[in-house]
Amino acid sequence: xxxxxxxxxxxxxxxxxxxxxxxxxxxxxxxxxxxxxxxxxxxxxxxxxxxxxxxxxxxxxxxxxxxxxxxxxxxxxxxxxxxxxxxxxxxxxxxxxxxxxxxxxxxxxxxxxxxxxxxxxxxxxxxxxxxxxxxxxxxxxxxxxxxxxxxxxxxxxxxxxxxxxxxxxxxxxxxxxxxxxxxxxxxxxxxxxxxxxxxxxxxxxxxxxxxxxxxxxxxxxxxxxxxxxxxxxxxxxxxxxxxx
Numbered sequence: 001x002x003x004x005x006x007x008x009x010x011x012x013x014x015x016x017x018x019x020x021x022x023x024x025x026x027x028x029x030x031x032x033x034x035x036x037x038x039x040x041x042x043x044x045x046x047x048x049x050x051x052x053x054x055x056x057x058x059x060x061x062x063x064x065x066x067x068x069x070x071x072x073x074x075x076x077x078x079x080x081x082x083x084x085x086x087x088x089x090x091x092x093x094x095x096x097x098x099x100x101x102x103x104x105x106x107x108x109x110x111x112x113x114x115x116x117x118x119x120x121x122x123x124x125x126x127x128x129x130x131x132x133x134x135x136x137x138x139x140x141x142x143x144x145x146x147x148x149x150x151x152x153x154x155x156x157x158x159x160x161x162x163x164x165x166x167x168x169x170x171x172x173x174x175x176x177x178x179x180x181x182x183x184x185x186x187x188x189x190x191x192x193x194x195x196x197x198x199x200x201x202x203x204x205x206x207x208x209x210x211x212x213x214x215x216x217x218x219x220x221x222x223x224x225x226x227x228x229x230x231x232x233x234x235x236x237x238x239x240x241x242x243x244x
Contacts, residue, residue: 006069006081008181008189011143011152012088013162016172018095018137019085020164025216025239026085027162028200029143030066034225036155037064055226063224067151071190076203077223077234081190082145083199084239085162087138095135099165102128133165136242144181144189144199153178197240207237216241 045052055061163171193199198215216238
């Protein structure tokens, strides 16, 4: 583990009405921090009138300078010392909500040079949608990490919602809580949920050091932001599934 001057911590997001998550495990803390830095970079480029290329559109996306320690195994890809979100209240079932969407015909008229006589609401790319949304009902979620408390706190203060369908009011954060966790060793804080299960996509070298902990099996996953980029994909041990 690098950056030995950085300390173990717990980060908690207090939520208004649960969180909608895309994966069978929670949102990665390093991904949240990186998204805020990317948003700031984009704003700076726009203010300066300069073009901005999204990280996912680059062949070799750069690694941002996050306020987290780096875990650098001997024979595996390095990753940030931070876990994915873990609900503080366990529920057997998820809430099933719905979201709807339909095309604004007036907006189409303004941006299109030519329109058909009718725009079908039942088929095609402009059809109306009514889709289910799975929401984890919890009043808060917790991450564990090793890093700079003030640096993490400063980045999180600007984030007001997390998860899917944020524009529709899902995942609203009431407040952030970033506290030191001196009772945790750095290996535990970097890889495990508060309940002792595997808390992040983990290379085999780190998984061996953790011993007998519950995980989500092996699979292809991202190791660090941007998680969806092909250059970040590896065969890893997956976090313990929230639905298990």
